[in-house]
Amino acid sequence: MQRIEVTLVRTKVYELLKEMILNHELKLGEKLNVRELSEKLGISFTPVRDALLQLASEGLVKVVPRVGFFVVEVNDKYVNEIIETRLMIETFCLDKYFDEISASPELVMIKNEIEEVKRTHDRKLFDDSDERLHKLIVRSSGNETMVQMYEKLWDKIDLVRHLNERYVVSNEEHKEIVENILAGDKRRAIESLISHLRNVESETIRNLPLFERTKK
Amino acid sequence: MQRIEVTLVRTKVYELLKEMILNHELKLGEKLNVRELSEKLGISFTPVRDALLQLASEGLVKVVPRVGFFVVEVNDKYVNEIIETRLMIETFCLDKYFDEISASPELVMIKNEIEEVKRTHDRKLFDDSDERLHKLIVRSSGNETMVQMYEKLWDKIDLVRHLNERYVVSNEEHKEIVENILAGDKRRAIESLISHLRNVESETIRNLPLFERTKK
Numbered sequence: 001m002q003r004i005e006v007t008l009v010r011t012k013v014y015e016l017l018k019e020m021i022l023n024h025e026l027k028l029g030e031k032l033n034v035r036e037l038s039e040k041l042g043i044s045f046t047p048v049r050d051a052l053l054q055l056a057s058e059g060l061v062k063v064v065p066r067v068g069f070f071v072v073e074v075n076d077k078y079v080n081e082i083i084e085t086r087l088m089i090e091t092f093c094l095d096k097y098f099d100e101i102s103a104s105p106e107l108v109m110i111k112n113e114i115e116e117v118k119r120t121h122d123r124k125l126f127d128d129s130d131e132r133l134h135k136l137i138v139r140s141s142g143n144e145t146m147v148q149m150y151e152k153l154w155d156k157i158d159l160v161r162h163l164n165e166r167y168v169v170s171n172e173e174h175k176e177i178v179e180n181i182l183a184g185d186k187r188r189a190i191e192s193l194i195s196h197l198r199n200v201e202s203e204t205i206r207n208l209p210l211f212e213r214t215k216k
Numbered sequence: 217m218q219r220i221e222v223t224l225v226r227t228k229v230y231e232l233l234k235e236m237i238l239n240h241e242l243k244l245g246e247k248l249n250v251r252e253l254s255e256k257l258g259i260s261f262t263p264v265r266d267a268l269l270q271l272a273s274e275g276l277v278k279v280v281p282r283v284g285f286f287v288v289e290v291n292d293k294y295v296n297e298i299i300e301t302r303l304m305i306e307t308f309c310l311d312k313y314f315d316e317i318s319a320s321p322e323l324v325m326i327k328n329e330i331e332e333v334k335r336t337h338d339r340k341l342f343d344d345s346d347e348r349l350h351k352l353i354v355r356s357s358g359n360e361t362m363v364q365m366y367e368k369l370w371d372k373i374d375l376v377r378h379l380n381e382r383y384v385v386s387n388e389e390h391k392e393i394v395e396n397i398l399a400g401d402k403r404r405a406i407e408s409l410i411s412h413l414r415n416v417e418s419e420t421i422r423n424l425p426l427f428e429r430t431k432k
Contacts, residue, residue: 078361080359081359081360081361081362082361084357084359084361084362085359085361085362085365088304088305088308088362089304092304092308141300143296143297143300143301144297145294145297145298145300145301145369145372146297146300146301146304149301149365149368149369152365153361153365156361
């Protein structure tokens with residue numbers, strides 16, 4: 001039993017810290033004090049350290065030897081890199097697996113979600129349809145190696161996707177992408193995907209200073 | 217000191233097991249007996265388990281709960297997936313960063329290595345220039361996110377790249393790619409890269425049965 005409890009605590013701490021980083025309760029670049037976090041959570045150092053090491057392996061936390069743990073810092077280059085990588089993978093898949101994507105029953109469900117977000121302005125629902133749409137494009141490749149790659153990338157996407165407040169506009173752009181796919185217009189679908197990601201990129205970079213440890 | 221020694225043993229065991237998997241001393245799909253490996257290496261279970269878990273996180277070892285560890289199994293789909301992912305990343309970078317690649321001083325060094333492999337048929341030297349050429353193409357993007365992605369993929373590439381015996385032919389194909397890049401002919405450079413990877417794919421799949429645990 002001991003062992004299971006340790007695993008559970010570690011997993012819980014990991015999930016809690018991850019959420020705090022992703023919703024920017026812990027600011028970008030902020031130092032993460034293991035002792036302080038342990039006391040706050042009422043647990044020992046070890047599971048906190050383990051969770052931070054796991055988050056480091058996923059690129060959300062930075063380890064500076066002999067100094068400590070920090071929430072990863074996001075700068076323009078970081079955003080550019082993620083968007084370039086997304087553009088490469090998503091347009092490759094949308095182009096090559098267009099028929100699989102347009103025939104997917106999930107696409108219709110996503111379209112309905114988009115309509116609901118339009119009515120309700122529900123950010124949580126938008127986040128869900130955002131993840132589903134972009135992952136559907138990659139998953140339709142059936143290429144497990146590529147899907148795993150994209151899933152890992154998603155952790156980084158997740159870190160920056162709340163750095164813009166354009167989700168109502170993004171929702172409209174998703175609508176356009178989905179409609180182009182459903183209309184069977186591959187060229188316009190790819191164009192609308194590229195322009196969507198470029199818009200996300202520029203607005204995220206514009207908003208970066210608001211989410212940094214110290215405003216510049 | 218204790219701690220450092222444990223880390224060193226684990227790293228050594230990890231490197232040793234990785235090499236044994238990559239050079240197919242441990243066959244694809246083979247069961248990895250922790251007790252047996254510990255006895256063979258004259259060390260305790262823990263560093264062996266830790267090394268195997270690390271190899272599992274890299275996709276070289278498969279963990280089957282309550283059964284044990286296995287060298288990953290490679291089938292046609294696995295090879296297809298890796299080549300498709302390589303094609304996506306490498307052609308994207310060769311196309312977008314062609315000028316950076318063709319201006320790289322490393323490319324000339326790789327060209328010399330290729331000439332030497334042609335004379336000496338040195339497989340180790342070929343492996344080196346193989347890795348350098350393909351990684352140069354991706355590194356020239358300057359995109360750390362993409363480079364890390366490709367580095368992780370390389371572990372899987374490494375597992376399958378000795379499943380073909382065409383390195384003398386591959387060396388010739390590398391020569392063609394490098395010459396096209398140096399001549400500034402982007403279109404032909406991309407074409408020769410694609411045809412090289414397609415050749416590797418088909419020959420690797422043809423050779424798969426030779427490296428499996430039980431011949432089919």
